[in-house]
Amino acid sequence: MANNFFGITDIGRQRDNNEDTFIAQKSGDGNFIIACVIDGVGGYVGGEVAADIARECILEQLSYIAGDVVPLLVNTINIANQKIYDKKKTDKQLENMACVLTLAVIDIQNNQFYYAHVGDTRLYLLRDHTLIKISKDHSFVGFLEDSGRLTEEAAMDHPKRNEINKALGFNPEISKDPDFVETGHSPFLPGDTLLVCSDGLTDLVDKSLITAILTGSDSIEEKGKRLIDAANSKGGKDNVTVALVQNDKAPRQHSATRPATAVAKVTDEIVDPLAQPKLPDGPATIPVRQKSNRGSMIVLFILLALALAGFLWQFWLNYQLKQNPVKTYVTHVKVKNAQEIKLQDTINKLKGKTLILSAADYPEPIVLTDSLHIDGDSLYIKAKGNILFKRDSLYHGPALTLAATCKFIVLDSVAFEGFKITITTHNDALVLKHVVFNNCEAPVQTSYSFPANKQVSGRLFGGMFKIDSLPGSKNQESGIKKK
Template sequence: MANNFFGITDIGRQRDNNEDAFIAQKAGDGNFIIACVIDGVGGYAGGEVAADITRGCILEQLSYIAGDVVPLMVNTIVMANQRIYDKKLGNKQLENMACVLTLAIIDIQNNQFYYAHVGDTRLYLLRDNSLIKISKDHSFVGFLEDSGRLSEEAAMDHPKRNEISKALGFNPQIAKDPDFVETGHSPFLPGDILLVCSDGLTDLVDKSLIKAILTGSGSLQDKGEKLIDAANSKGGKDNVTVVLAQNDKAPRQHSATRPAAATAKVVEEIIDPLAQPKLPDGPSTVPVKQKSNRGTMVILFILLGAAIAGFLWQFWLNYQLKQPEVKVTAVPVKVKNAEEIKLQDTINRLKGNVLIISDTDFKQPIVLSDTLHIQKDSLYIKAKGGIIFKADSAYSGPGISLAGSSKYIVLDSVAFEGFHVAIATQNDALVLKHVIFNGCAVPVQTSYAFPPNKYISGRLFGGMFKIDTLIKTAK
């Protein structure tokens, strides 16, 4: 399998730097191909740094691949996330950096591929002239498109298309969320092509044109370069990165005999699950004008032909039922709503230490399907108009989580409703002012970090919080 993978990245037509990175190479033992696209986020320097950290971590951890591939991929992504987060803590200029990625590992010998995905980079499978999108976009607009609520054309032009709900580098606790990394696996049959790409391609080039290029003539390098050219010809608004891998093994052939002396060859066929099966033509009939020996012979030949056609039809059905299907096993993805995505992004990008939340900016209540993470050293969140945080009916995690590095976080005039744990904090960072908890099993859950091998003395006082004399009614 020579020349069966290729990667290329381009700065585009409107950017001054390239925050994308990719991997297109074999693992150390030569039995696996690594195909990965990483899209950096966070400004001129930050995105490049996050993408480079992730690329280095993947090459380090996947230099030798053995055992269960999917857990190995997930652990590698968790490690890359922690390295990005640690780098941010040591450099204020990189505090907004993050990255998204799609990682595919191809088992050459066993005709399988595995993938792990976070964000809005994409994985496609081309099989028998059908282009199938495997990964799901971790964004609100991507969810609308994947669920059929928004057309591809409308999604490509949507003003919030690039607002993502998941990325590496913002939350150090992703290992505790089994749904954070989307994973799956599928057969990789002879003739199949995998495409891994950044949104710089799919924001500008639609699926039909991508398919036309991939099914056209030329090598993988030719096709990769044509995809880059297609994005740049439509404006090249972002960095564009493409990685291609192909199973270039020859399709297997099987032979079958029929009652006649001639031998028919049946070529293995890959089924498109979306297409209707094409039925073979039935036996032709010859009108009989008059009774004669010749007519009798014609009828006998017709009956013999029908019998042979019926035998071949039954053989074809049995053969098709044995063919492998494109079966992708994916971990369900949590999809955040627009309000919580907006609020998390506002917290992450806040330059100062005071955040005013108004009910004119956020619909009421703010339904949380995932934890809001506060990573800052100090932050004062003041609500105006009675802000209510409400747990989604299917969510059982914390409403708000404070990082271990937080020193002074104030929540003023907000309400929590229906959470198992409303606020998860560490040490003594949390300060509450006029906060209401309704239907919360654990309003505040506090953990303390102590150095190892040291004697600890002290006491947790119960008077740190009190019931306010001023009763505030949440709207």
């Protein structure tokens, strides 16, 4: 799979700086290819800063990809949006910065790709020499083009073609709008090519020329460079960026098989289709052997007997079902969300003994569909800001499960809501600091290990935990402040 992805960006012919950036590389675990084009919104100070923030956030969040990919992409874009918005608040010169992006994650091994998109960068799929536009432009002119009200040529020349209605960095609460981020996934078959590009390409180069370049015999690097050159040759009015990914597996081809029947001999004789067929040489009449009806009667009798037996069998089965109705059970399949996948992976790969949970990374409650497992001997989990763990409506297990090997686990300033059993632990491994339990039936369930065949004496002291009361803190009453 070497050389099956490539990215390139160019300042163009009329701009003084490049507000575009891109990603074209494998994920940290090596199982996926990330192709992304990010365009700093033109005309605003700091567009390139916003693009760089988004790029770094994507690489950080997608270093490990597992589970349901689309929610992970949406969560990554939400985090990038929040980081851009937070940066704007700290620097007055950047208060108008924003960016748009198209992010694709490709699973070559399983022939699939997933994408998330905001703005007027674009995603195309080339299959069988046909270029298909996958993403939709989040702009008025883009809507007119996608709905067929404007031709491609008219949209490219429209005076408002660069006015967008969605971007990252303007609204800190895009996660509350389920339609803000456009998402999808599709098969990525052997021979397919994905193109992610900025509007610096599609505002100047039409679909037919892009298709001609992508279907050529050049290498993927040369195709990327030819797309840049095509935009610059038409004026290069904007920064131009492309990212390409090819599924370079050999397409499956099925060889044709010859029919088993003999091939008729070709002659020069003209055949009349209305003529009676020729009989082979021989007697003028062909004797016909009369068959006895006895065999037919036997077959008919056997068929009737089988039909009667089948009817009686079905009648007996229906009777048994009425007497002993079959019970059906519905099994709910757990599908972990991106937040808990990310958090469990962080716990598993943590090299130190301290884990900081920041509200900037988890602005919304962390909804758990399964228990988070802690296996190390010691770990300090500290929350900065409001970190709330909530139970998914279909989940009835604990929020945290501490292994028997744990010796010293500290939870500091986190909150839990709605769990029947919140934390399961062993012996005296758990330490709580300013932890809140809202509507939790059993906050902590502890198992103690004792040696076999030994007498045990002692007492479990309920006073090992105390109720904290911090002056002026409303969170001690409600668990966490809802935004």
